[in-house]
Amino acid sequence: MRGESPAHQPANSTRTIAIGTIARVEGEGALRVTVKQGTVHEVELRIFEPPRFFEAFLQGRHYDEVPDIVARICGICPVAYQMSAVHAIERIFGLRVDGPLRELRRLLYCGEWIESHALHVYLLHAPDFLGYESGIVMAKDHAAAVTRGLRIKKAGNALMTLLGGRSVHPVSVKVGGFSRVPSRRELEGLKDELSWARDAAIETIRWVASFSYPDFVPDYTFVALRHEDEYPFNEGRIVSSNGLAISADEFERHFEEQQVPHSTALHCRLNGASYQVGPLARVNLNRDRLSPAVMAALKDAGLSLPLRNPFQGIVARSVEMLYALEEALRLIDRYEPPPAPALPVTVRAGVGMACTEAPRGILYHRYRIDGNGLIREAKIVPPTSQNQGRIEEDLRLFLPRVLNEADEAIALSCEKVIRCYDPCISCATHFLKLELQRDL
Amino acid sequence: MSFVEGQRKPRLGVFKFASCDGCQLSVLNLEDELLLLGAALDIAYFPEASSRMEPGPYDLALVEGSITTEEDEHRIKAVREQAKVLMTIGACATAGGIQALRNWADIGSYKQCVYPRPDFIRTLATSTSIADHVKVDYELRGCPIDKDQLLRVVTDLLAGVRPRIPADSVCLECKRRGNVCVVVAKGMPCLGPVTSGGCGAICPSMGRDCYGCFGPAEGMAKGVGYPPNTASLAKQFHDRLGLIPIDVVRRFRGINGAAASFRRESEAWAVKRTNSEGS
Structure with a gap:
């Protein structure tokens, strides 16, 4: 699907290189780059993903249907959508889910981070550094690495399947807790494989540290959750590297979604400027919340925090994979089943917001619910629509380095910059063919 | 083939x-x-x-x-x-x-x-x-x-074998797993009786009602190719479990809401809702 060669076009015309769908990202979109007099004029990420209107059809649904519905926004991070939703709705009902139920939610989120990060590190991103079209083809030369990645991923999926019934669109999450909670024995059954995966995650950090990274360090504003004593999953204040520290209730006062003609995704900006969410932002803003073992693994691999190079997103993801595996093992060791799988719910009308850390960054939900428990209004701001502006700026900064190269090489470089963000276009529709246009 | x-x-x-x-x-x-x-x-x-x-x-x-x-x-x-x-x-x-x-x-x-x-x-x-x-x-x-x-x-x-994809209801898989029926025991409006299996009866196994992910089963009463008896199940939801018509509409109008037999059932109950509001 790579487009036609520009060689046959007359010298003075506008040169267009159309690249089909951007590969190894979740969902579909395109990139259009315009070059005038040898400088980058415009960079537009075009999201082609058809809109699905979740915020519209949530209106009139009952609050207890919301976790099942919002999961369908994304097959890669359904738990994130379920978590932001139940926390926002519990805010409205004045419900605080604590103790083992809170820890089980954290454990379920660990499963999603492990599965999602292993997918991106091994199958989607590593092929860029080692020069392959896919993880499956890479396996012919790097069988041990790919097999290791798939087994880590499987351990994450097994955790999600035990807690949620299945790994894609788990069924047990509900307002107030779960429909079923596991026994100690069931959780202990996962320990051997999770322990193996923890050691494999240390190996993963060593492996990605051996890749060569382009020297590229933009000046980022990082945004992530920060909790008083934990690495953030479900709770914390929204903080930035520029000193922002707010609660989820204040999100819409500082962050604004904008719409551009070239995209079905909305762009989200912080006080008018682009910013970055996700693993890189999280490890940098929460490095004092990582465990000593994680820091030791980083140091052994010759790396230190903060990481400011977007290509090292793969390092941040590997670090978080290790963290999530350690945390999962810790939570399993101290687990005592709760007295009931869920707390009783009393419906109350009101508005509630929540922000949780999806694998790709903060995910904001706001709901307005009436006295019958029906959704009157829903607002959802996914991580990729927050990163979209920043991806465009990274491309603008990176393109001048490769403009003298052949069109194919430029296209590949752009795709690599984009893949650093592990963008999820299905989520953001509310992402990529590349079209490079240049005046010669 | x-x-x-x-x-x-x-x-x-x-x-x-x-x-x-x-x-x-x-x-x-x-x-x-x-x-x-x-x-x-x-x-x-x-x-x-x-x-x-x-x-x-x-x-x-x-x-x-x-x-x-x-x-x-x-x-x-x-x-x-x-x-x-x-x-x-x-x-x-x-x-x-x-x-x-x-x-x-x-x-x-x-x-x-x-x-x-x-x-x-x-x-x-x-x-x-x-x-x-x-x-x-x-x-x-x-x-x-x-x-x-x-x-x-x-x-x-x-x-080179022609694949067979079963469309028996979730109930069969649920019984095979030895679950206690969530309709009978908990009064939940489970769509299992009219929904195609294939999932392994995940929802009842996790202590909740099926919400129809695999779409309409093929008729348990009349056999392959016939729609499931959604009318009977919907009436049970209404008469025995106390769902009001709009609840029944929402129940069938979900993940597979536009599948023919689920669509017909939700539209029938949308009419009942309008009629009951009018009277």
Whole structure:
């Protein structure tokens, strides 16, 4: 699907290189780059993903249907959508889910981070550094690495399947807790494989540290959750590297979604400027919340925090994979089943917001619910629509380095910059063919 | 059925329309078999997993997602022309998916609800299944599909065997797992009796009611090819479990709301709702 060669076009015309769908990202979109007099004029990420209107059809649904519905926004991070939703709705009902139920939610989120990060590190991103079209083809030369990645991923999926019934669109999450909670024995059954995966995650950090990274360090504003004593999953204040520290209730006062003609995704900006969410932002803003073992693994691999190079997103993801595996093992060791799988719910009308850390960054939900428990209004701001502006700026900064190269090489470089963000276009529709246009 | 001529590896294409990517992820979730599949098949087009994007023809096209834009109406026809065997995967492709809830709404107000500039958004007023647009050879239901069911069907095709995809109700799988019935024991409005199995009765096993991910089962009373008795189940929900008509509408109007028998049932109860409000 790579487009036609520009060689046959007359010298003075506008040169267009159309690249089909951007590969190894979740969902579909395109990139259009315009070059005038040898400088980058415009960079537009075009999201082609058809809109699905979740915020519209949530209106009139009952609050207890919301976790099942919002999961369908994304097959890669359904738990994130379920978590932001139940926390926002519990805010409205004045419900605080604590103790083992809170820890089980954290454990379920660990499963999603492990599965999602292993997918991106091994199958989607590593092929860029080692020069392959896919993880499956890479396996012919790097069988041990790919097999290791798939087994880590499987351990994450097994955790999600035990807690949620299945790994894609788990069924047990509900307002107030779960429909079923596991026994100690069931959780202990996962320990051997999770322990193996923890050691494999240390190996993963060593492996990605051996890749060569382009020297590229933009000046980022990082945004992530920060909790008083934990690495953030479900709770914390929204903080930035520029000193922002707010609660989820204040999100819409500082962050604004904008719409551009070239995209079905909305762009989200912080006080008018682009910013970055996700693993890189999280490890940098929460490095004092990582465990000593994680820091030791980083140091052994010759790396230190903060990481400011977007290509090292793969390092941040590997670090978080290790963290999530350690945390999962810790939570399993101290687990005592709760007295009931869920707390009783009393419906109350009101508005509630929540922000949780999806694998790709903060995910904001706001709901307005009436006295019958029906959704009157829903607002959802996914991580990729927050990163979209920043991806465009990274491309603008990176393109001048490769403009003298052949069109194919430029296209590949752009795709690599984009893949650093592990963008999820299905989520953001509310992402990529590349079209490079240049005046010669 | 001979899948491919001679010694050539069958060429696979995986195509996405309006969807969440969860069914494609189910392919990648075949952790133990993925590399074997990669060896048995020539993965010619699978953008979510590979940068290699070869033009057709394809021996097997897996299609995820529903048709919601004019562009996609044309694209699915092009995929069909390039595909020897076309198999739809998941509730979006087989029934329009959760985004088919727009079929009962005004698309203009939907655009206004989500986008500050609705005029930038081009979309159809409906979300429809792939079979509404082109001939489909096999359907794998589910939201998401069951990865083992996918593996079995692909293995059958590779072996030259015609795949059989059962559409018995969730109740059968639930009984086999030895679950206590959540309708009888907990009074939950479980869609299991009218929903196709394939999931392994996940929801009742997790202590809750089935919400219809695998779409309508094929008639338990009259046999294969007949719709399930949704009318009887809906009446039980209303008469015995105390659901009011709008609750019954919402129950059938979910992940597979646009599948024929679920659609008819929700529309019948929408009429009852209007009548009861009018009286």
